[in-house]
Amino acid sequence: MALVTDEISAAPKRYGIEFTASASEYFSIWIVNLFLTIITLGIYAAWAKVRTRRYIWANTSLAGHPFTFHGRPAAILKGNLIIAGMFLIYVATKKFEPVIAGALFVIFGFIFPFLVYKSLRFNAHNTSYRNIRFRFLGRLRESYETYLLFAGIIPCTLFVFFPAWQFYKKRFFFNNLAYGATQSSFSGRKGPFYRAYFFASITGIASFMFLSWAGSYWFHRLSMSWGATPGTFNLIYTFFFSSLLAAVILYTVQAVIYSITMNHCWSQTRFGNLQFRSTLTTRHLLFIRITNIAAIIFSLGLLVPWAKIRRLKYILENLSIVSTQDLSTFNGSPGSELSALGDAATDFIGIEIGL
Amino acid sequence: MIYFTADYFDGKTSRAYPVRVAFDGIALVISDNMQDNFYNAQYSSIEIDPALGRTKRSIRLPNGSLLQTNDLEAVNALETATGINRSWNWVHYLETRWRAVVVCMFLIVAALFGLIYYAIPYAANYAAQTIPLQVTSSASKQALRMFDQRFFRPSGLNAGRKQEITSLFGRTISRIDPAYVNNYTIVFRKGMSLGANAFALPSGIVVVTDELIALSDNDDELTAIFAHEINHVKRRHALRSILQSTGVFFLVTLLTGDVTSIANLASFLPALLIENGYSRDFERQADHEAGSLLIGLGKGTGPFQNILQKIDSSHPQTLKLGVFSTHPETVKRIEYLKKLDLASKKQDQSSHGRLPLKNDLCYNGWIPDPWIL
Numbered sequence: 001m002a003l004v005t006d007e008i009s010a011a012p013k014r015y016g017i018e019f020t021a022s023a024s025e026y027f028s029i030w031i032v033n034l035f036l037t038i039i040t041l042g043i044y045a046a047w048a049k050v051r052t053r054r055y056i057w058a059n060t061s062l063a064g065h066p067f068t069f070h071g072r073p074a075a076i077l078k079g080n081l082i083i084a085g086m087f088l089i090y091v092a093t094k095k096f097e098p099v100i101a102g103a104l105f106v107i108f109g110f111i112f113p114f115l116v117y118k119s120l121r122f123n124a125h126n127t128s129y130r131n132i133r134f135r136f137l138g139r140l141r142e143s144y145e146t147y148l149l150f151a152g153i154i155p156c157t158l159f160v161f162f163p164a165w166q167f168y169k170k171r172f173f174f175n176n177l178a179y180g181a182t183q184s185s186f187s188g189r190k191g192p193f194y195r196a197y198f199f200a201s202i203t204g205i206a207s208f209m210f211l212s213w214a215g216s217y218w219f220h221r222l223s224m225s226w227g228a229t230p231g232t233f234n235l236i237y238t239f240f241f242s243s244l245l246a247a248v249i250l251y252t253v254q255a256v257i258y259s260i261t262m263n264h265c266w267s268q269t270r271f272g273n274l275q276f277r278s279t280l281t282t283r284h285l286l287f288i289r290i291t292n293i294a295a296i297i298f299s300l301g302l303l304v305p306w307a308k309i310r311r312l313k314y315i316l317e318n319l320s321i322v323s324t325q326d327l328s329t330f331n332g333s334p335g336s337e338l339s340a341l342g343d344a345a346t347d348f349i350g351i352e353i354g355l
Numbered sequence: 356m357i358y359f360t361a362d363y364f365d366g367k368t369s370r371a372y373p374v375r376v377a378f379d380g381i382a383l384v385i386s387d388n389m390q391d392n393f394y395n396a397q398y399s400s401i402e403i404d405p406a407l408g409r410t411k412r413s414i415r416l417p418n419g420s421l422l423q424t425n426d427l428e429a430v431n432a433l434e435t436a437t438g439i440n441r442s443w444n445w446v447h448y449l450e451t452r453w454r455a456v457v458v459c460m461f462l463i464v465a466a467l468f469g470l471i472y473y474a475i476p477y478a479a480n481y482a483a484q485t486i487p488l489q490v491t492s493s494a495s496k497q498a499l500r501m502f503d504q505r506f507f508r509p510s511g512l513n514a515g516r517k518q519e520i521t522s523l524f525g526r527t528i529s530r531i532d533p534a535y536v537n538n539y540t541i542v543f544r545k546g547m548s549l550g551a552n553a554f555a556l557p558s559g560i561v562v563v564t565d566e567l568i569a570l571s572d573n574d575d576e577l578t579a580i581f582a583h584e585i586n587h588v589k590r591r592h593a594l595r596s597i598l599q600s601t602g603v604f605f606l607v608t609l610l611t612g613d614v615t616s617i618a619n620l621a622s623f624l625p626a627l628l629i630e631n632g633y634s635r636d637f638e639r640q641a642d643h644e645a646g647s648l649l650i651g652l653g654k655g656t657g658p659f660q661n662i663l664q665k666i667d668s669s670h671p672q673t674l675k676l677g678v679f680s681t682h683p684e685t686v687k688r689i690e691y692l693k694k695l696d697l698a699s700k701k702q703d704q705s706s707h708g709r710l711p712l713k714n715d716l717c718y719n720g721w722i723p724d725p726w727i728l
Contacts, residue, residue, distance in 0.1 A: 022408075025408040025409065026408075027456075028449075028450045028451070028453070028456040029407070029408065029450050031456050031459050031460055031463070032446060032449045032450045032455075032456065032459055034459075034463055034609075034610065035459040035460075035462055035463050035466075036446075037609055038463060038466045038467070038470070038609060038610075039462075039466055042605070042609050045609065051407060051446070054404065054407055054410075055407050055408055055410065058407065058408075058410035058411060059408075059410060065362070065371060065423070066410070066411055066423070068404075068413055068421075068423075084605075088601070091597075091601045091604075092601075095491075095494055095597050096490045096491050096493065096494045097490070097493070097494075098494070098497075128421075129369070130364050130369040130370070130371060131364030131365070131366045131369075131420065131421040132364075132366070132368070132369045180369070301610075327369060328368070328369050328370040328371060329368065329369065329370070330368065330369040331367065331368055331369075332366050332367050332368065332369075
């Protein structure tokens with residue numbers, strides 16, 4: 001096959017992502033959002049989410065131009081109400097009519113892939129760069145395969161299939177995006193996912209052994225110096241220490257998995273002649289996570305916005321774009337209107353897709 | 356006239372065209388660098404994304420194109436001149452004034468207190484009164500089965516003693532909840548590792564252990580325990596507790612909805628503390644009602660204090676968890692009962708010794724603690 005290259009665009013050019021959000025500015029947006037959300041008993045949450053997302057996207061820029069979020073609050077409100085309604089019915093029946101609650105849970109399992117599908121479409125369609133909208137072209141069928149069929153067979157394979165499932169979820173996302181008329185392609189493999197989970201388990205076990213040793217040593221020292229006081233101190237200390245231990249191990253494992261899989265996924269994704277580089281490291285992710293949690297706890301939550309901006313800044317500024325095509329030559333494509341149902345749903349459940 | 360420079364994106368390609376925009380009071384007149392006017396848009400047909408921090412402003416034009424500009428002042432002037440976003444800019448006004456933000460912070464704290472102390476308990480109480488008690492019956496039976504499998508052995512009491520206690524229980528119900536006598540049943544079990552204990556399941560099943568009966572010296576002490584448990588059922592504490600936890604969960608979701616992953620650890624603890632606080636309120640309410648009943652019978656709260664003390668000392672491993680506990684400390688419960696006694700003596704002898712409850716919206720953990728009532 002003959003290689004046809006445009007002389008002008010042949011030299012690959014690298015563009016970094018710049019994240020300019022300020023913690024103090026975001027703090028005031030966050031406080032006002034919280035206040036209005038609480039006094040409206042949650043109704044304002046949809047508007048709050050739009051403002052937050054608009055702020056984040058508007059401060060994320062590539063080659064001098066920001067991303068723009070276009071989601072409509074009314075659509076998100078509709079999704080929020082449906083999800084809240086389902087949740088309330090579930091809670092109301094859970095304690096007293098476990099059969100109905102169980103049935104609801106199963107029904108939800110069948111709706112979930114649909115919500116993920118809708119959510120991905122909503123988010124992509126409502127994000128633009130230089131007035132060209134993103135799109136998500138994944139099929140509903142693939143969503144059901146990934147989130148119902150594959151998720152369902154994991155326990156049957158004694159969780160050996162789990163990393164592969166994570167891979168299929170990422171592939172569903174990265175392989176089905178489009179920036180205007182330019183579709184993405186994804187050439188990721190399962191190998192790095194298995195490697196990530198293998199490293200994560202090793203790290204998890206090692207940090208568990210080290211931290212338990214360190215913890216029991218310090219506990220011994222403490223109880224010697226305070227005089228042996230079984231009872232309250234003992235129990236509360238044990239409770240706090242074991243949750244701290246669990247949290248640190250969990251964060252370590254998550255940092256390992258996130259850095260390896262995200263770097264891999266971005267590096268294997270391309271939009272035509274445009275490619276990505278992600279240079280996250282486990283060490284930095286873990287450091288940011290642990291210091292963020294500590295800051296949030298010691299500031300009684302006031303540093304939540306600062307922590308969020310800090311983490312996003314690290315992740316986004318480690319992502320760069322390498323393109324042989326001039327960024328101003330991408331073509332748009334006519335889009336279609338979408339509902340926000342899925343968008344709210346995935347946020348409510350707290351699943352993380354994409355970034 | 357308002358003038359500003361902007362980037363123009365036509366929506367067909369990702370190319371940015373640097374343009375000059377002029378607003379003459381009717382239309383946005385857009386010209387390129389060569390001063391050639393290539394597009395005009397009536398102001399009534401444009402949309403401006405509301406101001407947000409110091410981010411670039413976006414203006415959507417009717418032909419699907421977009422203007423983005425750093426000239427925040429010019430867009431503000433444009434909004435003032437056209438009235439666009441008039442109903443939205445107050446949010447931005449709040450966000451950009453430190454004083455307003457600080458006021459919002461204080462109002463958030465006040466609103467949280469109001470919700471936690473008044474709105475959630477009040478709403479839960481209201482809802483619990485409208486739900487028929489029967490909805491809890493299958494869950495209660497299941498809970499009892501679980502306790503039977505895990506902890507209890509069949510009671511070793513003889514039939515005569517059971518009969519006596521059952522009729523004492525019946526008399527206590529008829530004093531507290533005479534209209535619904537048939538809702539209640541008493542169940543005898545050997546407590547084993549749970550020791551001297553009693554608890555009520557929401558449908559009205561009250562479980563007493565042989566150990567507790569052995570620990571009691573007279574019927575009044577048992578009456579006190581029964582009155583406490585019957586009041587849990589009568590006041591729908593179990594249902595209210597579930598509804599209140601749901602409310603707390605909803606509140607936590609509202610507060611942390613913004614940060615999906617970071618705050619999980621930090622939000623768990625406050626929720627636990629609030630729920631245990633509700634639980635202690637319910638215990639206090641049940642204690643109050645049981646104490647008042649004993650005073651009304653002319654016995655004083657002495658028997659109740661005695662049995663509480665005995666139960667406490669029969670559980671040597673009981674921990675003083677303070678704010679982490681679902682029940683108030685035994686010392687404090689006894690102290691409260693003593694106060695109740697004193698107050699009733701001060702009152703006119705003809706009164707029933709029924710004191711106004713400080714907080715009638717108090718609450719309870721429906722799976723009881725393994726220690727104490």
